[in-house]
Amino acid sequence: MTKMPKIYRDVPSWDGMRTAAIGTGSFADAQSGALFLAEACDELREEGFEALVGPMDGSTWGTYRLQVWSDGSPGFFMEPAGAAHDLATYESAGFEVAELHVSASAQPGSRGYEDAVPGVSVKSWDGKDPQALLSNAYALVMDGFRTTPFFTPVPEPLFLEKYSPLLAQADPRFILKATDDNGATIGLTLAFPDPMRIGAIVLKTYVGSLPGAGRAMADRVHTLAGEHGFKEVVHALMRSGIASEAQSRKFSGTVFRRYALMGRRL
Structure with a gap:
């Protein structure tokens, strides 16, 4: 059963632009989804918006991101899910990656950092x-x-x-x-x-x-x-390029899923 996404008009700005967001939802297929997104772009451009991102339910407090790569391992609680054609849907409508996120798996056991900060x-x-x-x-x-x-x-x-x-x-x-x-x-x-x-x-x-x-x-x-x-510690939903991803590597984290927030300048 498909549930067409909601359009959010009061969302944080992407790169200083007046931004709207396509919420999470489902498309029957990539073709119908791309048509919906293209029509949303036209409508929002006429309203004066400069950019559109998705999927994101208003802000990062809501559900957001879609999967762009997986090693096939099981999902985890609160992990973003969606249809296999979601990425193709956004790409067909002219969207590109606005942000990348990853989840990684690491072996249990101390790496010796617990007492590394005096007084903590x-x-x-x-x-x-x-x-x-x-x-x-x-x-x-x-x-x-x-x-x-x-x-x-x-x-x-x-x-x-x-x-x-x-x-x-x-x-x-x-x-x-x-x-x-x-x-x-x-x-x-x-x-x-x-x-x-x-x-x-x-x-x-x-x-x-x-x-x-x-x-x-x-x-x-x-x-x-x-x-x-x-048997493992999942480092969940880290934004690429920030401290948590670098820290995951210090614990020998191996990426098993990648996600993206997609964006299009209008």
């Missing part, structure tokens, strides 16, 4: 007071990702609404907090055992306000994965 302590969440944990996470995420393309600040209640269900299903051992000598929270990590890619720990989100804190937390995730019998 990394511990698992005790499972208590999830709202306090998410409030700390909110402040770190809003600051840590503020310069990321297409990132849009959201009110704290919306952030809590999005992450509370995930936290309710999480394994506290893999929710990590990094603190400094004064006990202040300087980093948080969300990782979880994956229900789809059996035997994997998915390292979904980590953010730190002190250089090296993220790497220390990632190292602890890999250590815990090995201690609890998991």
Whole structure:
């Protein structure tokens, strides 16, 4: 069953241009999808828009990206999915890659980074007071990702609404907090055992306000994965060219999926 995508007109700018977005959805085939996209381009150009990106449900808080390459291995929870013809659909309508993202797989076990930052302590969440944990996470995420393309600040209640269900299903051992000598929270990590890619720990989100804190937390995730019998750590949905992708290579991450946000100048 096809569900034609929604068009979003209030989205973050792409390269300073007035930008709209094609949301996630499905096309019966590449031909009909390309026709829909071409008509959307014409309509938005007449409205004064300068660029169109997709698939993206409004911002990076919504579902976005399509798969452009896979090694055929199983998917993981919250991974973008779609039809095999999605890429051809966008390319047929004159879209090119606006952003590339990757997911990689690494072996469990420490690489020796957990104690690399003096004064930083990394511990698992005790499972208590999830709202306090998410409030700390909110402040770190809003600051840590503020310069990321297409990132849009959201009110704290919306952030809590999005992450509370995930936290309710999480394994506290893999929710990590990094603190400094004064006990202040300087980093948080969300990782979880994956229900789809059996035997994997998915390292979904980590953010730190002190250089090296993220790497220390990632190292602890890999250590815990090995201690609890998991066979791999998935480095999920990293934007190409930024620190998380470089860090994945430090853990010998092997890319198994590539994704793209597609864009077209109007």
